[in-house]
Amino acid sequence: MTVDKLTGGAKRERERLDELLSAYLDGQLSEEARAQLEARLAGDAQLQSELEALRRTVAMVRDLPRIPVPRNFLLPQTIAADKRRVAAARFRAAGFAPWLRAAAALVGLFLVITVAGALLYLGVPRMAATPPPREAWPVQVTAVVERTILAEEIAVTPEALQPAPEEAPMLLVVPQTETPLPAPKIPESTTQVPTTDTGMRAAFATPATLPTPTSLAAAAAPGPQPVPDTGELEQAPRYVPEHERTPVSRWAIPLLWIAASIGVLALATVAFLYFRRRR
Amino acid sequence: MLREAVCGMDETALIAAAQRGSVDAFNELVLKYQQQVYNLAYRIIGDPASAADATQETFIAAYRHLSEFRGGSFKSYLLRIASNCCYDELRRRKRRPANSFEDLWELEEEANPWLINGDEGPEEKAERQELAHLIQRGIGTLPYDQRVILVLSDVEGMSYQEIAEIVNIPLGTVKSRLARARGKLRDFLREQEELLPARYRLE
Known part of the structure; x- marks a missing residue:
């Protein structure tokens, strides 16, 4: 009778019994358990034959002859040099480990920034269709900025959320800062109140200012999809025609980030493969 | 270190010398334990050639990791490595099935x-x-x-x-x-x- 042919309960019971008998053979039972088993054995011929079969099995394994070694397994003297080389390689790898970790962190950072950039620059047109409640905006945007350490580039603070004129996205705004426009030269300045002008100057002086949610929405959906309620803000940047600026502004920065991310990833991969092979 | 120098050493001294890099001292330990390691490998793997491979791997790994041995039973240390080497050898054999x-x-x-x-x-x-x-x-x-x-x-x-x-x-x-x-x-x-x-x- 084999264990396979037994049902689950009987199999477990048999395994439990085997454990008892096996420990008994090795003298590993407690005094009490041993006495109990011996009392049970005295009146159970079946159990006795099980014990005997187990005892003979163990004896046969123990009697297996020792096999002489086919050869000596002595190590060559060169292994000492190998060991030193392995140790040195490990040391080098350990020395470079912080660099690899830093590279990995950088890749992670790039990834986060890329995702955030994509959200900020590409996700906005869709948001413009259904603008969320104004109150919810500052929290959401600042949270993203904090996470991505974009602060030096785009600073969204509650103060920056005052109604500001629409700024051109960064790439095109930057050159403009070097040629500040004198206020009288603006023909529409009659309709534009001075506050708008100063607001504009402030924006140019600090190109790091991020558009407010509403202006962002307006900036991201210009030209082809006119946004009805931001007409006034659309008027401001007459010096940069919209049809020139929109496609570049929307794609350039995310593409730059993606290219940089791929570059960092490639560098990290090459470094990893190089050091792994050296090891 | 000269071979004569390791002959009279006890096991602890041999281990210490091997830890300092003496291959001769370690080889004394190989001679002492190779029979036991080979038998273990042979009984676990069931094939003389693979058992010999596993035995050699065991001693190489034991020498390389000797700095991690912190006292206790050297036999247990060796047999632990040997059982790992046998496992690796069996897996290798499974990938390219040799003799049944x-x-x-x-x-x-x-x-x-x-x-x-x-x-x-x-x-x-x-x-x-x-x-x-x-x-x-x-x-x-x-x-x-x-x-x-x-x-x-x-x-x-x-x-x-x-x-x-x-x-x-x-x-x-x-x-x-x-x-x-x-x-x-x-x-x-x-x-x-x-x-x-x-x-x-x-x-």
Whole structure:
């Protein structure tokens, strides 16, 4: 009778019994358990034959002859040099480990920034269709900025959320800062109140200012999809025609980030493969 | 270090010298333990060539990681590495299946001169060979974790405590795995009863 042919309960019971008998053979039972088993054995011929079969099995394994070694397994003297080389390689790898970790962190950072950039620059047109409640905006945007350490580039603070004129996205705004426009030269300045002008100057002086949610929405959906309620803000940047600026502004920065991310990833991969092979 | 210098050393001194990089000192330890490591490997793997490979791997790994040995039983340290090397060797064999236990029948005789004993008659010799072959086949049918424990306990004669240290499992698990392995081997031998020489039959 084999264990396979037994049902689950009987199999477990048999395994439990085997454990008892096996420990008994090795003298590993407690005094009490041993006495109990011996009392049970005295009146159970079946159990006795099980014990005997187990005892003979163990004896046969123990009697297996020792096999002489086919050869000596002595190590060559060169292994000492190998060991030193392995140790040195490990040391080098350990020395470079912080660099690899830093590279990995950088890749992670790039990834986060890329995702955030994509959200900020590409996700906005869709948001413009259904603008969320104004109150919810500052929290959401600042949270993203904090996470991505974009602060030096785009600073969204509650103060920056005052109604500001629409700024051109960064790439095109930057050159403009070097040629500040004198206020009288603006023909529409009659309709534009001075506050708008100063607001504009402030924006140019600090190109790091991020558009407010509403202006962002307006900036991201210009030209082809006119946004009805931001007409006034659309008027401001007459010096940069919209049809020139929109496609570049929307794609350039995310593409730059993606290219940089791929570059960092490639560098990290090459470094990893190089050091792994050296090891 | 000169070879003569390591000859009179005790095991602790040999280990210390080997830890300082002396290959000669380590080779003294190899000579002392190679028989035991090879037997363990042979019984676990069931093939002389693979067992020799695993044995050599064991000593190389033991030398390379000697700095991690912090006292205690050197035999346990070696057998722990050996059981890992056997596991690796078995996995390698699984990827490129070599000889089955059946094919080893012929190999075994050539590789193992212990099967030939001048004092016994041809019939006894045949019986002994048959039995050893059958038991080795039975050990080969056990799952790896049970096989290692059975070999450590019943071939190498290690105590439950030593096995628990080598395999790094609780004492209770050693006990139950060993019982299961022995039970399975007993069942295997019962099934193969017609192959078992009459005087070795279990019933």
